[in-house]
Amino acid sequence: MIISIDWLKELVSFKKSPKDIASDLTSIGLESTYNKDRDIIDIELTPNRPDCMSHIGVAKEISILTDNKIKRTKNSFKESSSDISNEIEINIHNKKGCPRYGARIIKGVKVGKSPDWMISRLEQCGIRSLNSIVDISNYVLLEIGHPLHIFDLDLIVGRTINIRSAIKNEGIVTLDGQKRELSNNHLLISDEEKPIAIAGIIGGQNSEVTEKTINILIESAYFDPVTIRRGAKLLNLSTEASKRFERGVDYDAIHSVLDRAVDLIIDISGGECMNGIAESYPEPIKANSVVLQSGKVNAVLGINLDNNFISKTFHSLGIKHSFNKDVFECKIPSNRPDLERPIDLIEEIGRIYGFDNIESKTNYIGTIPLDINDEESHIDSLRDYFREIGFNEAMTNSLISSEHASLISNKSVKVSNPLNREMSILRASLFPGLLSSARYNIRRGETNLAIFEYGNVFCSEKKKGWVENKNFSGIVCGNRLTKGWKNAKQPFDMFLLKGVLTNLAKRYNLETQFTSIDNKDDILLNGLKIECDGSPFAKIGNIKLDVLNNFEIDFPVIAFDLYLDVFIDKVGQIRFQQLPQFPGVERDLSLTVQNGVTINQIETIIIEEGGNLLKSHQIYDLYEGDQIEKGFKSATFSLLFRSDKKTLKDSEVDLIMQSIISETSRTLGAKLR
């Protein structure tokens, strides 16, 4: 809402500078900034304060701050002797949509240019001048906040105004030249033949005031906020009028607004006002009454106000009240639809007293806090783990394009009113976001990437429509470390990622096993699945080429996906193990096997035959080449044996080694090298 300082000063006097007034208004809930160049105050109004959508409304707030009275111009127009009731008949057919409708008629106006002072005030508030009649209706709107509509009386057929619901498929060409399709959710102003305006939203072209207009009908009504709101939403149209009606205008201002408009019109455009106001008001609206226990005010605000202050505040807000046995009985003024309950009045008192004047207290009444959220702390420590080993946390958009979504899953959840096609689907996986980020970075020459993300993903589901899951995923490409003066470069590969996950499992005391996943996986090729107690806990693999092509990425990318619910479910408590009491015995074992035999097959036998005494095993050399037969490879393991009860004898270890050698030979055809 834009308020002209010059105009405001005409309505209420104040000594403070406009900047200070803006700051004072802010402190009572009207967030205001003073613009020196335009000499205006710009107010960001909250939707509960339709009363402040005008210069008078803001002036009233200032009068509360300054104790100065509002200055209203006295009307000087005279009515003619001919009565308005001979000229127009008003019929309300929808009482709910239109509780009150009033009109005045002026005959013989001369539509022309508005005076300069009016044009400049309108322009100051951002409204372009059209002609004197339209300008006056806008001027009154900005001054008093009550929308008016002015019809060319001679274009109203049958001397009748009907306020009714639109019929389905009824249409009207509105003032902006648009043909509008209506439904029975719209409220119409119509004459005997046709709609002439969409009530409270916009007028019709067929009854518009033009340079040719001589006789006019001025409408001042109170329309139901919900009806106007629904109608405006359906038309996707928001006007100065609809904004005010849908928030609630002053239902008792009907006459005074008409009179103010008539006074200005006769003064500027001439003409003669007919006697009386044509009005339909089937059921007078009852003013809200609110009963407020005075003790409640201090209980909610946490201060100690006396009843005199409360009474004085009510007085300044125009709230008529009586006080009896600690109870205020209040009658709410017609311009404040937001005041309905005791708490609303308490807010008014707090607002005028000033929140900044309320003392801050920190004396807590204790409650037992919620249980610590395990999931939250596990996820935080996962984030820290990946940070420590050199990953960067990203956050990407949950809304993605359908092209990207379909690469990952056909079970996507759609947004019914997306911003654009690029953001029309809720992600079913974090990979589209991560791959988009990879593309973004690679295009900027950043090809060494290790990125992870944690967040919600969404998959469609038959019963509920969709399920929401938490995912933790990451991608790597390029090198973990580039070549330095001392060390070679360390590229990201499957083994590095496998190590990352093995180490992670160790940190959380998870017993894990790796198995390969088939290539039917949606996006991973030659992937591995990591299981913990038979439940999959994570997967890693190379992003498939067609997926990379779709993201226009020319580099190999390796990805991991953690199944968070399994992870959180399986995280084990760390248990202390007795430190070794006896020395261990180290042995090396070099075996030659056919290329088709996997290291995992050999290790399985080593573990099986090694039994309780085998404390650790590690492969430290893998060889294929001239030294051994073609089609064979040699693997060398370092094994550590130790007993918890005694010092092991060589002969005991020899026995175990022997059984490992004979078992690998029997089942895998391994030869000792």
Added chain:
Amino acid sequence: MSLLSKINETRDAFEKAVSQDSLNESHVERLKNEYLARKGRIATLFSQLGSVDAQDRPEIGKLLNELKTNIEKKIDSFFAESTFSKSVDDNIDYSLPGDEFPSGSIHPITQTMREVKRIFQSIGFFSAYGPEIDDDYHNFEALNIPKHHPARDMQDTFYITENHVLRTHTSNTQIHVMENSEPPIRVICPGRVYRNEAISIRSYCLFHQVEGLYINRDVSLSEMKGTIEYFCRQFFGNNVKSRFRPSFFPFTEPSAEVDISCIMCTGKGCSMCKKTGWLEILGCGMVDPSVLKNVGYDSEKWSGYAWGMGIERLAILKYGIDDIRLFFNGDIRFLRQFP
């Protein structure tokens, strides 16, 4: 030759070998093998111990053990000295850079979120989480935002179905918490929220919030002020001033917006605070009685306060970030700045 003379001979040979000036590591490695290996000279001598007269055996055995220990010590200390002297070599250029470690980072939103959670946890507020897709009731109706109310314009909304939305605030979690537990309640609700707004430097179609809720008997606005001011001091520093401006939210009454004195210009007025001296950081208020009624609480018995803040806003102020889109495009050059 007696075993005794063999021992002496072995000792002399070893001493002579290690007294050479040109002794180097590979040389010593060979000596270690020659003398100490499983079939080396010392082991061979031990194997002959059985042939010595029983009465001489302890004496000879002791000498042999001493020789073994001596050789082991000499070899070990050679390696220790050699490693040390290598590491303190005067000729090394210590201006060469140290080993590189891959530098990971935590997203500034996560870091800010953690800081906010830590502050509220210190006064007993712990986290609760709720769904990002929720029904109209939990996102709007229960929060006193009926259909066809202008307050709906305050939050442009993404719809999934006619009755389900991408939540526009984490207040939906507050409703779930209140529906599922009896007061008193002290909780914060962190999470991602969505607004159907065009993407620009200043706005994005999603952001993150931490909302809080306190419900108890006789809770007053002055306690809310105490809590929020505590947060502001903890997050922005003890010198920061805060002010409470009356405002409007459908779910609180009275409602306030909280500004802090500008952290760039300390309130004098600069471009960051648009010359006002103040920065808006959060909204708060006393929980509206109709919200309490909607979750089945007796508003005569219980009262409370709630607040909500945008984490992006706090992070932008804290780190001096000038474009909200940087948070979400995964630019590694941005992410690496938050180790």
